[in-house]
Amino acid sequence: MPRMGSRVRVRNDMPPGHIRTPAYLRGKCGVIERTLGPFANPEELAYRHSGAPLALHRVRFTMAEVWGAAAEIPTDTIEAEIYAHWLEPADAA
Amino acid sequence: MPHDHHNHLSPSGHPFRADNDHPLSYWQTMEIAVRELLIEKGVTTAAEIARQIDAMDNRTPANGAAVVARAWTDPDFRAALQHDASVATSEMGFDIGPMKLIAVENTADLHNIVVCTLCSCYPRNLLGLPPDWYKSRAYRSRTVREPRRVLAEFGVTLPETTQIRVHDSTADMRYVVIPARPDGTDGWSTDDLAHLVTRDSMVGTGLPKSPDALA
Numbered sequence: 001m002p003r004m005g006s007r008v009r010v011r012n013d014m015p016p017g018h019i020r021t022p023a024y025l026r027g028k029c030g031v032i033e034r035t036l037g038p039f040a041n042p043e044e045l046a047y048r049h050s051g052a053p054l055a056l057h058r059v060r061f062t063m064a065e066v067w068g069a070a071a072e073i074p075t076d077t078i079e080a081e082i083y084a085h086w087l088e089p090a091d092a093a
Numbered sequence: 094m095p096h097d098h099h100n101h102l103s104p105s106g107h108p109f110r111a112d113n114d115h116p117l118s119y120w121q122t123m124e125i126a127v128r129e130l131l132i133e134k135g136v137t138t139a140a141e142i143a144r145q146i147d148a149m150d151n152r153t154p155a156n157g158a159a160v161v162a163r164a165w166t167d168p169d170f171r172a173a174l175q176h177d178a179s180v181a182t183s184e185m186g187f188d189i190g191p192m193k194l195i196a197v198e199n200t201a202d203l204h205n206i207v208v209c210t211l212c213s214c215y216p217r218n219l220l221g222l223p224p225d226w227y228k229s230r231a232y233r234s235r236t237v238r239e240p241r242r243v244l245a246e247f248g249v250t251l252p253e254t255t256q257i258r259v260h261d262s263t264a265d266m267r268y269v270v271i272p273a274r275p276d277g278t279d280g281w282s283t284d285d286l287a288h289l290v291t292r293d294s295m296v297g298t299g300l301p302k303s304p305d306a307l308a
Contacts, residue, residue, distance in 0.1 A: 020264045022210050024237065036193070039265045056264055072241045076257040081264035 006032045007090035008059060010082055018046030021086045025078075029090045030061035033079055041083065055084040149222065156187050157219035157269055158290035162283045164196070165274040178269065182219060189218045189267065197260060198271045199297075204251055206244065206297030207260045207268040208236040214262040216269045220292055227296065237261055247298040260297075270297040277304045 002008050012027030020042050036058065040051025059082050064074035101108050117125070131137050160182055164171040173181040178194040194216060197205040209215070210233045215223040226232050236243050240257050244250070251257065260268045272294040278286060281304075288307055293299025 020211060022237075022261060022263055024210070025261075036266065042264065056266075058266075060258075067238060070238075072239055073253055073257070076240065076259075078237055078259045078261060080261040081266055083264065 002032050002057065002087060002089070004032050004034060008032060008057070008087040009090045010059070011086050011088060018043055021082055022080060024066065025059075025061065025080055025082070028061055028065050030059040030065065033058040033060045036081070039083075041085075056081050057084060057087060058082075059087070149217070152217060152219075152221040154220045154290075154292035154295065155287070156221075157216070157292070157295045158287040159283075160185060160187065160196075160219060160269070161271055161290045161295065162287035164271050165286055166283050171271075174271070187218045189216070192218075193266050194218075194269060195260075195266050196269050196271050197258070199273045201255070201273070203256050203258060204244075204297065205258050205260060205268075205270045206236060206240055207262060207270060208233055209262040210234065210237055211263055214267060216267040216295075219269050220295060224292075244298065247293065249298070249300060270295050272301045275301050275304055 007029060008031070009029045010021060010025050010027060014023070014026070034057075035055055037056040038053035039056050041054050042051065045051040058079055061078045061080070062074060063071035063076040063078065066078055103109055128142065132139055132142075160174070163185070164174050170181065173184075174196045175198070178196040179189050179192075181196075182194060183189065197207075199205055209227075213223055213228040213233075215227060217223070232243065237259050240259050241251070244257070262268055272290065274286070275289055278289070285307065289301045289304065291299050291302060294301045
């Protein structure tokens with residue numbers, strides 16, 4: 001499990017269904033700010049399954065990472081809650 | 094002739110709003126059907142539904158303002174709020190139910206702003222129902238992309254040296270911003286301080302009122 005301060009990448013997948021990982025953050029790298037949960041997987045809850053418990057990581061991204069040259073100020077930040085199964089180590093290919 | 098609307102303008106000079114007598118939409122019909130069935134089958138009662146609507150309407154940003162003012166004056170409470178905002182605010186009587194709350198503090202170097210890009214998650218236990226703009230596609234899509242332009246439209250311009258941190262409320266957490274305590278309020282009571290705390294200052298789209306506002 002990634003720890004606070006670990007660099008992670010959000011999986012760059014576009015599966016169908018009820019997904020709580022915003023599309024604009026998929027494929028982007030950030031740093032774990034804190035870990036919460038476990039919470040039941042909302043992708044399963046949405047279809048009336050019980051929902052496997054998952055860690056929920058708050059990940060901090062820089063505007064430069066998310067928007068590139070279009071960022072207003074590159075060092076401003078965005079934080080979002082990303083479920084564990086959407087994250088991979090940032091050094092993964 | 095107060096009921097003669099032939100010029101389609103009210104006495105204040107605005108056009109009269111069209112009567113809301115179009116047919117029910119599919120979802121409105123379904124909501125009524127489900128509600129009536131739940132009452133008919135004894136799952137709930139009309140009185141219970143009315144009480145719940147009352148409870149929702151009675152939550153206002155005054156709840157959040159009381160929390161912020163206490164955080165400004167009570168260091169132990171402020172620490173408890175940072176440690177676990179759900180517990181700290183529940184103990185003040187503002188139960189958040191199954192959701193979890195995170196309080197994020199503004200400083201001279203950091204300004205927090207909250208958005209829910211996926212829907213309209215909002216700390217209703219502290220702020221009541223969200224304003225229409227919070228649920229609009231424009232606010233939800235632009236705040237993560239150009240927060241400084243959005244803030245400027247709310248009348249807030251911050252120096253580049255103040256980092257802006259956007260919180261996208263994507264899952265189980267709700268966020269409330271604890272704005273920085275205004276200068277010139279030394280010795281103020283918690284009740285007086287609460288009058289400076291606006292709804293927008295707790296969403297991050299605004300700043301607290303200046304102490305001169307209450308003079």
